[in-house]
Amino acid sequence: MLAVVPPPVTVRVPSKVNLHLSVGDVRDDGFHELTTIFQALSLTDEVTVAASEEPVVEVYGEGAKSVPTDGDNLAMRAVRALAAHVGREDEADKVRVVLRKGIPVAGGMAGGSADAAATLVGLSALWKLEIGREELSHVAATLGSDVPFALYGGTALGTGRGEELVPVLSRHQFHWVLAFDQRGLSTPKVYGELDRLRADGDPPRVGSHAPVVEALSSGDPRQLALLLGNDLQAAAVSLRPGLRRTLRAGVNAGALAGTVSGSGPTCAFVCESAESALEVAAELAGAGVCRTTRVAHGPVPGARVVGGEDAP
Numbered sequence: 656m657l658a659v660v661p662p663p664v665t666v667r668v669p670s671k672v673n674l675h676l677s678v679g680d681v682r683d684d685g686f687h688e689l690t691t692i693f694q695a696l697s698l699t700d701e702v703t704v705a706a707s708e709e710p711v712v713e714v715y716g717e718g719a720k721s722v723p724t725d726g727d728n729l730a731m732r733a734v735r736a737l738a739a740h741v742g743r744e745d746e747a748d749k750v751r752v753v754l755r756k757g758i759p760v761a762g763g764m765a766g767g768s769a770d771a772a773a774t775l776v777g778l779s780a781l782w783k784l785e786i787g788r789e790e791l792s793h794v795a796a797t798l799g800s801d802v803p804f805a806l807y808g809g810t811a812l813g814t815g816r817g818e819e820l821v822p823v824l825s826r827h828q829f830h831w832v833l834a835f836d837q838r839g840l841s842t843p844k845v846y847g848e849l850d851r852l853r854a855d856g857d858p859p860r861v862g863s864h865a866p867v868v869e870a871l872s873s874g875d876p877r878q879l880a881l882l883l884g885n886d887l888q889a890a891a892v893s894l895r896p897g898l899r900r901t902l903r904a905g906v907n908a909g910a911l912a913g914t915v916s917g918s919g920p921t922c923a924f925v926c927e928s929a930e931s932a933l934e935v936a937a938e939l940a941g942a943g944v945c946r947t948t949r950v951a952h953g954p955v956p957g958a959r960v961v962g963g964e965d966a967p
């Protein structure tokens with residue numbers, strides 16, 4: 656009898672920006688206690704999951720060369736984690752994952768986490784698993800702090816390591832410009848630098864997240880702009896001093912405000928409108944302060960199936 660090979664599944668998955676990121680104490684497990692507000696952005700990766708004779712990861716697009724294609728790849732780790740969760744360990748080697756990257760690698764926009772989340776959704780569809788998002792999000796949390804958010808998307812308050820999520824009402828669309836840096840930054844190094852800065856002195860900390868929640872429900876980008884805040888920014892700027900110039904250049908180009916996204920080095924600028932974002936992106940790209948720019952809007956949904964291998 657011929658085995659039926661299921662058709663490949665393609666999943667689109669968003670990047671994220673942290674509108675508010677408050678970093679607390681280091682916990683016993685080495686992670687920091689966080690209070691953060693994530694917004695999912697229309698800058699996306701596409702991940703195709705297919706049946707295969709052997710485990711394969713292929714990576715194309717933005718920063719593809721710096722993504723590992725061995726078992727360390729977060730997508731492959733996601734395959735193994737889900738296979739173990741449903742007791743199909745012996746089939747974990749029979750999956751091919753193709754990543755088409757739009758999200759910068761090691762850019763502070765949760766690109767690797769997005770690929771892991773997309774792989775979980777793709778593999779559950781490929782294997783026709785009856786598994787809900789909530790159960791999937793428990794598997795997701797074992798893969799990384801930002802992986803559950805990439806499953807849900809939208810706008811959410813994250814606590815714990817960032818993996819405990821509550822949706823936040825966000826009216827209207829916000830328009831963003833993203834400035835990619837020449838090279839990525841290592842997330843553990845940025846957290847380590849923050850610990851060092853805090854041991855040496857008392858860098859300012861962001862306040863409460865409550866006003867950000869209010870600004871989101873009002874939908875007013877000017878109000879949100881006043882409240883963007885990220886405790887990791889000082890550490891990212893300390894490791895990559897040129898980011899100060901990038902942040903200034905975005906505001907000079909007409910953005911309402913800018914912030915380092917997560918652990919950086921991508922800078923995210925909130926703009927008044929889609930038109931303004933296009934203008935800011937063009938001006939920033941020509942200012943010599945970043946590698947390239949993209950426009951995006953948010954919030955957008957989390958990882959979802961968009962079709963087979965050839966789907967748009």
Ligand code: C5P
Binds near residue numbers: 689846
């Ligand atoms: O969970 P994830 O793999 O994204 O975390 C990458 C690294 O970032 C961790 O190994 C840790 O050094 C740091 N981190 C942290 N506290 C968090 C999230 C991440 O210290 N809440």
